Amino acid sequence: MADLASSCKDKLAYFRIKELKDILHQLGLPKQGKKQDLIDRVLALLSDEQGQRHHGWGRKNSFTKEAVAKIVDDIYRKMQIQSAPDLATRSHTGSDLFRPKDEVNDSFQPQPVTKVRCICDSKLLNDNMIQCEDDRCHVWQHMSCVLVPDKPTEGVGPEVPPHFYCELCRLSRADPFWVTTGNPLPPLKFMSSGVANDGTSVLQTVEKTFQLSRADRETVQRSEYDLQVWCILMNDKVQFRMQWPQYAELEVNGFAVRVVTRPGSQLLGINGRDDGPLITTCSREGTNKICLRRVDNRTFCFGVRVAKRRSVPQVLNLVPKEAEGESFEDALTRVRRCLGGGDTAENADSDSDLEVVTESVTVNLRCPNSGSRMKTAGRFKPCIHMGCFDLDTFVELNQRSRKWQCPICLKNYSLENLMIDPYFNRITSLLRDCSEDVNEIDIKPDGSWRVKGDVPTRELSQWHMPDGTLCISKEDNKPGVENFNELKIEVVLDLLEDTRKMLALVLVALVY
Numbered sequence: 001m002a003d004l005a006s007s008c009k010d011k012l013a014y015f016r017i018k019e020l021k022d023i024l025h026q027l028g029l030p031k032q033g034k035k036q037d038l039i040d041r042v043l044a045l046l047s048d049e050q051g052q053r054h055h056g057w058g059r060k061n062s063f064t065k066e067a068v069a070k071i072v073d074d075i076y077r078k079m080q081i082q083s084a085p086d087l088a089t090r091s092h093t094g095s096d097l098f099r100p101k102d103e104v105n106d107s108f109q110p111q112p113v114t115k116v117r118c119i120c121d122s123k124l125l126n127d128n129m130i131q132c133e134d135d136r137c138h139v140w141q142h143m144s145c146v147l148v149p150d151k152p153t154e155g156v157g158p159e160v161p162p163h164f165y166c167e168l169c170r171l172s173r174a175d176p177f178w179v180t181t182g183n184p185l186p187p188l189k190f191m192s193s194g195v196a197n198d199g200t201s202v203l204q205t206v207e208k209t210f211q212l213s214r215a216d217r218e219t220v221q222r223s224e225y226d227l228q229v230w231c232i233l234m235n236d237k238v239q240f241r242m243q244w245p246q247y248a249e250l251e252v253n254g255f256a257v258r259v260v261t262r263p264g265s266q267l268l269g270i271n272g273r274d275d276g277p278l279i280t281t282c283s284r285e286g287t288n289k290i291c292l293r294r295v296d297n298r299t300f301c302f303g304v305r306v307a308k309r310r311s312v313p314q315v316l317n318l319v320p321k322e323a324e325g326e327s328f329e330d331a332l333t334r335v336r337r338c339l340g341g342g343d344t345a346e347n348a349d350s351d352s353d354l355e356v357v358t359e360s361v362t363v364n365l366r367c368p369n370s371g372s373r374m375k376t377a378g379r380f381k382p383c384i385h386m387g388c389f390d391l392d393t394f395v396e397l398n399q400r401s402r403k404w405q406c407p408i409c410l411k412n413y414s415l416e417n418l419m420i421d422p423y424f425n426r427i428t429s430l431l432r433d434c435s436e437d438v439n440e441i442d443i444k445p446d447g448s449w450r451v452k453g454d455v456p457t458r459e460l461s462q463w464h465m466p467d468g469t470l471c472i473s474k475e476d477n478k479p480g481v482e483n484f485n486e487l488k489i490e491v492v493l494d495l496l497e498d499t500r501k502m503l504a505l506v507l508v509a510l511v512y
Helices: 002-014 017-027 035-046 049-054 065-082 167-174 214-220 312-316 328-339 391-401 422-430 481-511
Strands: 129-131 140-142 178-190 204-212 225-233 249-252 255-257 286-294 300-309 361-364 377-380 418-420 440-443 449-451
Touching (some): 002 035, 017 065, 167 225, 178 204, 178 286, 286 300, 328 422, 377 391, 377 422
Antiparallel strands (some): 129 140, 204 286, 225 300, 249 255, 361 440
């Protein structure tokens, strides 16, 4: 038992106050006091019964020493999920019991602190955690709370997605024209309470209160700020969008707020987007009451945030500059792959009409959204086709539609995937002084190109290297060959004609 107490003492010294309070909460003991007081309370349970009675917990606590040690060990093991610093570095004993032998002499390197922020509001780690991929977030959440299967199967856990973002990071990507500056009502999970006996969904209501400080109230009064209620479907196939339940009814401080513009019985399609209603005029300083009703057995998450508007130029500034995005070599490789064919399975979503082996193909430079020639060629990086769209037009349209969807392959992405195509942008830059009628180019499989149609300068109608410099074609390399051949034919014909005339004269002379 002495070894048990000694081992637990090492681990307890490693814990922060938060972990110590979690242990005391499970043991049903007081959580007030300094860190050493909290450690002493746990160690007292690992001592003899006289020690427990001395601290006044003999009758309250029925945990055995093994049970207490197991709780301590579980908390310690959970903290290792995030590669927390080893016990030897953090403990006061200097023990190397919990470090690999080859790391005993290594110098201490500070590790990131584990951040747990789950919609269940629990800070405890367990064996089934998942981390948000956002570089500025990286919070850990419980899989059982945030991964909701489409069709729950008893005894089978939810499938872990290849990419995971927490609800707040999904919200920020859903509409980059709003940036969250505060969360008066943190994310709240709205679970289904089941269905009625006849199989229909039942009306569910959730009521919550949230505090709006004077500073927040003054902030949302400014023109560029607002107070917004948001809602997302936990297992939405389109990760980055808002979606409200069927037959949703929202009240804020007794005022009815409309949340959706589609019929209540209509499900949101994959190309649809719901709005986040603004409740600034319904809010007040201090305590606010919000009530959400729905008839929908799916699992949602909603909250209230203070949000600041972004303008179109501000959102465009979030897109990497051409030199900071994709390399020209990568863009050229994609064009060559599309024009030179490739693996059918790999290129299933790319431009089938362009994926042919031919001398050259004609590519239209008109934006699929505006119909005008692209000024700045934009694209989504994951797309494997070579089609582009006008970047400025696309962002302006999304200020209203919030569909960060490729207009060519119709796949859904987010602003962080948006970039400038360096290959096509070089071409459109060279055409800025051309009329709108000039909107087609011929491209060879090697990436060289030329402009079709009437152009202001002869150079644009000539073949260019992929980087935009003029190239010398085989025809251009022998500029006089064709004319020379024609000249030789004409000379031969003239000689033959002269010979014919001379023979005619000789025959006449012989006859006479």
